[in-house]
Amino acid sequence: MGTKPPVLISQERIESRLRELGADISRDYRGADLIMVGILKGAFVVLADLVRFVEIPLRIDFMAVSSYGMGTSTSGVVSITKDLDLDIQGRDVLVVEDIVDTGLTLDYLLRTLKTRGPSSLSLFALLDKKEAREVPVDITYRGFEVPNRFIVGYGLDCGERHRELPYIGILEEEKGY
Ligand code: 5GP
Numbered sequence: 001m002g003t004k005p006p007v008l009i010s011q012e013r014i015e016s017r018l019r020e021l022g023a024d025i026s027r028d029y030r031g032a033d034l035i036m037v038g039i040l041k042g043a044f045v046v047l048a049d050l051v052r053f054v055e056i057p058l059r060i061d062f063m064a065v066s067s068y069g070m071g072t073s074t075s076g077v078v079s080i081t082k083d084l085d086l087d088i089q090g091r092d093v094l095v096v097e098d099i100v101d102t103g104l105t106l107d108y109l110l111r112t113l114k115t116r117g118p119s120s121l122s123l124f125a126l127l128d129k130k131e132a133r134e135v136p137v138d139i140t141y142r143g144f145e146v147p148n149r150f151i152v153g154y155g156l157d158c159g160e161r162h163r164e165l166p167y168i169g170i171l172e173e174e175k176g177y
Contacts, residue, residue, distance in 0.1 A: 005152055005162060005169030009144055014126075014154060014168065015049070021124070021141050022053025025094065029056055032092040033119070039109070040064035040082065041163070042098035045155035046126045046143075050096065061086045067105050078108040089117040098155050099127040099146070103137040110137075127151060127168070144168075 036054075038047035040062050051060065064082035093113060100106055106123065113121055126143040129151070150173070152158050153165030162169070 004165065005171055007167050008146065008151065008170050009168040011166045014143070017143050018046070018050050019053050021143065022050055022055070024141060025050075025124075026053075026055045029058075029092060029094070032056075033090070034058040034092045034094060035086055035088055036060050036094050036096055036124075037084065037088075037113075038062045038096045039098070042155045042157070043096050043126075045163070046098060047096045050124070059086060063109070065105060065109060078105055080112070087116075088113065090119050092120045093118040094122050094124055094141075096124045097126070099129060099151060100125045100137050100139060101129045101132045102134040104135060106137045107135045126154075127156075 034056065036047065036051065036058055038044060038060065041064070047060070051058065061084045062082065063080060063084055065078050066081050067078045095106075095110065095113070097106060106125075110121060110123065122140040123138065124141040125137075125139045127146045128139060128142050128144070129146050129148055131148040146168075150158065150171040151168060152162035152171050153167055153169040155163055156168070157163045158171055162171075
């Protein structure tokens with residue numbers, strides 16, 4: 001299967017950052033009616049690890065979206081391919097995303113969720129590719145800032161490969177990983 005993509009952020013660093021952010025979430029949402037919404041497929045790993053560091057009761061739901069890019073870039077045209085099962089009206093919603101790149105997907109998604117009347121709506125993003133931002137996105141809980149490179153591992157794929165890697169890596173296409 002060849003060599004693995006080089007490590008950008010190790011398993012240990014991810015775990016200690018999630019522990020800190022889990023404590024922040026536990027403090028900020030004490031007494032709230034929290035629903036954590038994972039965006040499939042990329043956020044499935046981080047959501048599973050993060051909730052184990054959150055020490056208050058919560059509900060979990062998932063959404064799946066697909067964005068139609070022009071070539072390699074996101075166009076901002078997003079369609080919901082799996083909607084929430086839960087009603088979020090009057091609840092405190094924390095969207096959990098793997099990576100914010102241009103911000104177009106999240107901008108659309110957050111605007112859509114807002115129309116459903118949650119009490120509060122915030123965003124957790126494990127990775128922030130700040131340099132690539134095209135529309136501003138307010139990230140309340142941020143794991144790490146990453147360079148403008150193609151990231152894989154820890155839920156993130158390239159053509160459905162590499163999601164299972166326990167660390168965050170950089171894809172070096174010229175090496176054929
Ligand atoms: P945005 O709308 O912010 O440009 O892109 C959001 C989505 O694009 C992410 O949820 C993710 O699925 C995908 N994406 C953006 N950058 C990367 C990256 O470096 N690696 C991978 N695997 N996916 C990315």
